[in-house]
Amino acid sequence: AEESGELAAELPDGPDDKVVHETADLLFHVMVGLAARRIPIAAVFAELARRFGTSGHTEKAARPAKQ
Incomplete structure (x- = not known):
């Protein structure tokens, strides 16, 4: 949560190099978490596609109802 908050704080008007730095921090943690779960990054790219x-x-309406 810390990394996403730092990125969110920089996105509106932070310098580009800081946005890149914070994005790299967030992506690093995402990639480590996915690896720990043995979920390939390709699965995330497939979902984005x-x-x-x-x-x-439309996407939200297509989700199954919560029980």
Whole structure:
């Protein structure tokens, strides 16, 4: 959560090099977490590809109902 907060703080108007630095920090932790779960990064890219061209509202409506 710390890394995502730091990135969120820099995105609006932080210098590009700081945004790159914070993005790298966040991606590092994401990649370590995925590796620990043995989830290939390709699975994340496949999910992004599936969502491409789909609005957030449409994607959310297509989710199964929570029980």
